[in-house]
Amino acid sequence: MMSKEALLNTALMALLLLVPLGAWFADEPFLITLTTRAVIFGIAGIGLNFALGLGGLVSLGHAAFFGLGGYVMGVLAYHAQTYTSLMTWPFELPGTTAMTIIWLVAICLSALLALGIGALSLRTSGVYFIMITLAFAQMLYYFAISWPAYGGEDGLSIYVRNRFVGLNTMDPIQFFMVCYGLLLLVLGLVWAMARSAFGLALGAARQNEERVRALGQKPQRLYLTAFVISGAITGLAGALFADLNRFVSPTMFSWQTSGEIMIFVILGGVGRVFGPVAGAALFILLEYSLGGLSDYWHVYLGAILLGVVLFARGGIYGLIAGREVAHD
Amino acid sequence: MTFKPFAKPFALPASLAASLALLASAGLGPIAGQAQAAGVKVGMITTLSGGGAGLGIDVRDGFMLAIKQSGRNDVEVVIEDDQRKPDVAVQLSDKMIQSEKVDVLTGIIWSNLAMAVVPGAVAQGKFYLSPNAGPSPLAGKGCHANYFNVAWQNDNLHEAAGAYASGAGHKNAFILAPNYPAGTDALAGFKRMYEGELAGEIYTKLGQTDYASEIAQIRASGADSVFFFLPGGMGISFLKQYADSGVGLPVVGPAFSFDQGILQAVGAAALGVKNTSQWSKDLDSAANKAFVDSFQAEYGRLPSLYASQGFDTANLLLSALAKADVSDADAFRAALEAADFASTRGDFAFASNHHPIQDIYVREVVKEGDVFTNKIIGLALEDRSNAYVDDCSM
Amino acid sequence: MSLVLFIEQVLNGLQFGVMLFLMAAGLTLVFGVMGLINLAHGSLYMVGAFAAAATAAATGSFVLALIASLVFAAFAGVLIEVLVIRRLYERDHLDQVLATFALILIFSEGTRWLFGSFPLFLDKPDWLSGTVGLPFGIVYSRYRLAMILVGLAVAVGLFWMIAKTRIGIRIRAGENDREMIAALGVNISLLHTFVFALGAALAGFAGALIGAIQSVQVGMGEPVLILAFVVIVIGGIGSIKGAFVGALLVGLTDTLGRFLLPVLFRLAMEPSAANAVGASLASMSIYLLMAGVLLFRPRGLFASQ
Structure with missing residues (x-):
């Protein structure tokens, strides 16, 4: 017998697959693009949720990783398309348009950035942590705007999506399938990590640091590991997002982006593995249905968000699958 | 290197350009069959909410005033709000091209949004008429036969x-x-x-x-x-x-x-x-006087620079429509290049890179x-x- | 670079810092007493500026406009405190961040709906226009000088209120022990509403003062909000003294950074590259300052606990 949460997970993933397939048959490519957007935002949210839901680390600066992933894509593809090198000394480093390499670089660099930001930020906690993560993202935002080499505020356009073996990635449905496959992979990894010894220790540290310390674990190290994994996942999402748009700009670093990623997590349900995916899908749905209603649709969006925080704690998952979380 | 249907595919390597060409022709197939005689579908992506909305609203109002004055009911304009976010603008252009199947895109206010949208749109065979932004890459190495700037080059x-x-x-x-x-x-x-x-x-x-x-x-x-x-x-x-x-x-x-x-x-x-x-409300020409008066009558406020640019953009489009069918891209492009319309700013012609020559x-x-x-x-x-x-x- | 120019820049930094203090004081009080992190504080700043611009347009009086900014921002503060904010005191920071983020959306688009998309006009009165001569041959804007004096006066008033008055004692008690103050029979929810309205009024007042020399437009509050957060994090969240020191530090760092960094880089590079690099670094300077402070004092300069 499946639990309500498992049923909801299955329904969500099926819906995310069936909508674009239906749109493909009906020749509605834009619907596919929209769903791809939801899937990518979902991955970004899963990243944040790993730090936030599991480790209790409220980061308002995940745009830093999202943006870095985007720029990894932009810079590598730009150099490949113009046949120039990223650097020529001490060794020659060319660009690339192979998605797999771009993903790897995005993941590694985001993890490295998260290690740096995390090591500094985790010296603080609570509101200080929220604010210092925000400040680091702002720093990168201003850097990206004023650094002229890669377009500054104009951003960087690449005109064709990057390559993935055997696929025509410019075809919306094929690119969607790539993203959907990555979503499944990330979900599986996060699910496994949440149940691993590390995940359990992290969850325990969030609830009671003293007890974990008594068991010989170092909470700070657990948090930092979680933050690095979290940043890496969000960085991957950033690379995919830039590829979806064939464009990257400093907007990806802005604090509104951080806020939106947080909204995906909270709309869906903090701490639920599939929560951010549901949250991102709902957000996209709201954006496009409200956007058609009026120029002032942000008012409605704000009211709905407010309603969720005040009256529907636990987001969609809290509403439908009930309060209790399996491993909490 | 010359690839049809591209005069100049953004100095891209040959392989990329070829794949773009394939893609564009594949995407164009169903559209060509749909296009009706003489009519045109225009997609307008502009900033209508958040900071800077005033500029987008003026471009839109100027554009729609010209369409209304033309009396044509076969010009359909789909208007969407880009919220001044580049990623939203790219999504909207995908939507306009893939779902709405528009023939012409216009409306973008900001250079960074134009840089995000224009190269992809013209590479897919659409026309883009810029009512405001004129970033230098689109005037120089990245110029394109289907991109026309009706306002100014940024400099x-x-x-x-x-x-x-x-x-x-x-x-x-x-x-x-x-x-x-x-x-x-x-x-x-x-x-x-x-x-x-x-x-x-x-x-x-x-x-x-x-x-x-x-x-x-x-x-x-x-x-x-x-x-x-x-x-x-x-x-x-x-x-x-x-x-x-x-x-x-x-x-x-x-x-x-x-x-x-x-x-x-x-x-x-x-x-x-x-x-x-390049424009002022006291410019002494019959076209400008008529524009300022009718804009004030329609919307109850003085027109801005942006409103005049929106108005001129629509009139350029209408002048080309009168001469050629948008489904015949070469004829339509030639009609646009002629710039045969009464601009609110007086004499108006296109330079070879499709940017204005004007006082x-x-x-x-x-x-x-x-x-x-x-x-x-x-x-x-x-x-x-x-x-x-x-x-x-x- | 002359000494006069340098002193003028220090005055500019001081003026910026004093205005930041008006913003940061409310934020830090609300956090200290109620434990609430309020992203919508920037919206109250905007409300004050719009109320002042509308009043000035209707009456032509700058003093009335300033009073309107205090009244309307305080009123907006009471309204959201009663309807929304008080439900958030017992919630975690995550809920507070999201709920107040939602309030920003509602305030910004609501204001645009009411006042339209173009910036509004608000100007300083004639009796504060022009410049004054200071010692050492410094010529300085009369209005900016007034802003420094008014800001300092408000700061002194605030310190006095918290140190000497009955309400100040209750505020301090509320910061130290939330349960105890309720046990003492103080109407805690009234105190909370008062503190929130006070913070809102200060933010609205800052919005009106700054609106007169900048532009009154939707979204004007958010950049200031982020700076105010930097201020209270540097100063130590909950500490009024910290907010004051932090505000001056941020004001001076930002102003002098923008002025001195390009000059410094010009020693080593050709001018237009130096200007660009200097400007880039200057735009990050206050965040570097904050990271530096937190490295050595993870809870800010004047942490309360």
Whole structure:
């Protein structure tokens, strides 16, 4: 017998697959693009949720990783398309348009950035942590705007999506399938990590640091590991997002982006593995249905968000699958 | 390298260009069958909410006024709000091309959004008519047969300001702009036509609203004039603080900080400032008079620079439609190139890179009754094209 | 670079810092007493500026406009405190961040709906226009000088209120022990509403003062909000003294950074590259300052606990 949460997970993933397939048959490519957007935002949210839901680390600066992933894509593809090198000394480093390499670089660099930001930020906690993560993202935002080499505020356009073996990635449905496959992979990894010894220790540290310390674990190290994994996942999402748009700009670093990623997590349900995916899908749905209603649709969006925080704690998952979380 | 249907595929490597060509032809298949005789579907992506919405609203209103006046009911315009976010603009252009199957795109206000949308749209065989942004890559190496700019190349108004400053006898100018691509282009444009010395050159933070520090440096620099490019709220802040500082040097700038929409917010601080523009509401031509009157009658406010650009964009489109069917891309392009319409700004022609050749005027901010507005005091540049024509191999 | 120019820049930094203090004081009080992190504080700043601009347009009086900014921002503060904010005191920071983020959306688009998309006009009165001569041949804007004095006066008043008055004692008690103050029979929810309204009024007042020399437009509050957060994090969240020191530090760092960094780089590079690099670094300077402070004092300079 499946639990309500498992049923909801299955329904969500099926819906995310069936909508674009239906749109493909009906020749509605834009619907596919929209769903791809939801899937990518979902991955970004899963990243944040790993730090936030599991480790209790409220980061308002995940745009830093999202943006870095985007720029990894932009810079590598730009150099490949113009046949120039990223650097020529001490060794020659060319660009690339192979998605797999771009993903790897995005993941590694985001993890490295998260290690740096995390090591500094985790010296603080609570509101200080929220604010210092925000400040680091702002720093990168201003850097990206004023650094002229890669377009500054104009951003960087690449005109064709990057390559993935055997696929025509410019075809919306094929690119969607790539993203959907990555979503499944990330979900599986996060699910496994949440149940691993590390995940359990992290969850325990969030609830009671003293007890974990008594068991010989170092909470700070657990948090930092979680933050690095979290940043890496969000960085991957950033690379995919830039590829979806064939464009990257400093907007990806802005604090509104951080806020939106947080909204995906909270709309869906903090701490639920599939929560951010549901949250991102709902957000996209709201954006496009409200956007058609009026120029002032942000008012409605704000009211709905407010309603969720005040009256529907636990987001969609809290509403439908009930309060209790399996491993909490 | 020449690939059809592209005259110039953005200097991309051959393999990429070929895959683009395949893609475009695949995407175009069903559309060609759908297009009806003479009718056209226009997708307008512009900024209607959040900061800077005023500019998008004016472009939209000017554009729709021209469509309404034409009396044609076979021109369908789909309007969407990009919220001034590049990623949203890209999504919308995908939607317009993939779902709405539009023939022509237009509407974008900001250069960074244009850079995100235009290359992809024209590569997929769509026409793009720019009512405002004219970033230099799209005028030079990245020019494209299907991209037409109906406003100006970004540098134009700054060049005119430089020419005016020299002509007015300024010999030691202090110049400032925000630290982002359009800002560095602005200062480069000014310096291109300005012959005097520079007393100082400052890049400010984008979105900065306090200019006390910069004004203090202007005061200390011994300059004899000030040129600035600070669009939107930045310009309002600068002007109010500058007027209050008692520095009192003559100020020159592009029209963006002195247009109808924001002049009322600047107030008396802007009085007497010289600014350069390709349009002004007091330009003496029948087409312009009719536009200003009908815009006021329709919307109850004075038109802005942006409204005039939206209006001209629509009239260019209508003039081409009268000559050719949009499904015949070559004929339609030739009809656009002819620019056979009565522009609100007088003589108008396209240079070989599809950017305007036009006169650029100097205006002065004056008060008419209770309303702050501009009046023309002279010509800064005659029949000005742009600096990137030779970079464009079209 | 002359000494006069340098002193003028220090005054500019001071003026910026004093205005930041008006913003930061409310934020830090609300956090200290109620434990609430309020992203919508920037919206109250905007409300004050719009109320002042509308009043000035209707009456022509700058003093009335300033009073309107205090009244309307306080009123907006009471309204959201009663309807929304008080439900958030017992929630975690995450809920507070999201709920107040939602309030920003509602305030911004609501204001645009009411007042339209173009900036509004608000100007300083004639008696504060122009410049004054200071010792050493410094010429300084009369209005900016007034802002420094008014800001300092408000700061002194605030310190006095918290140190000496009955309400100040209750506020301090509320910061130290939330349960105890309720046990003492103080109407805690009234105290909370008062503190929130006070913070809102200060933010609205700052919005009106700054609106007169900048532009009154939707979205004007958010950049200031982020700076105010930097201020209270540097100063130590909950500490009024910290907010004051932090505000001056941020104001001076930002102003002097923008002024001195390009000059410094010009020693080693050609001018236009130096200007660009200097400007880039200057735009990050206050965040570097904050990271530096937190490295050595993870809870800010004047942490309460």
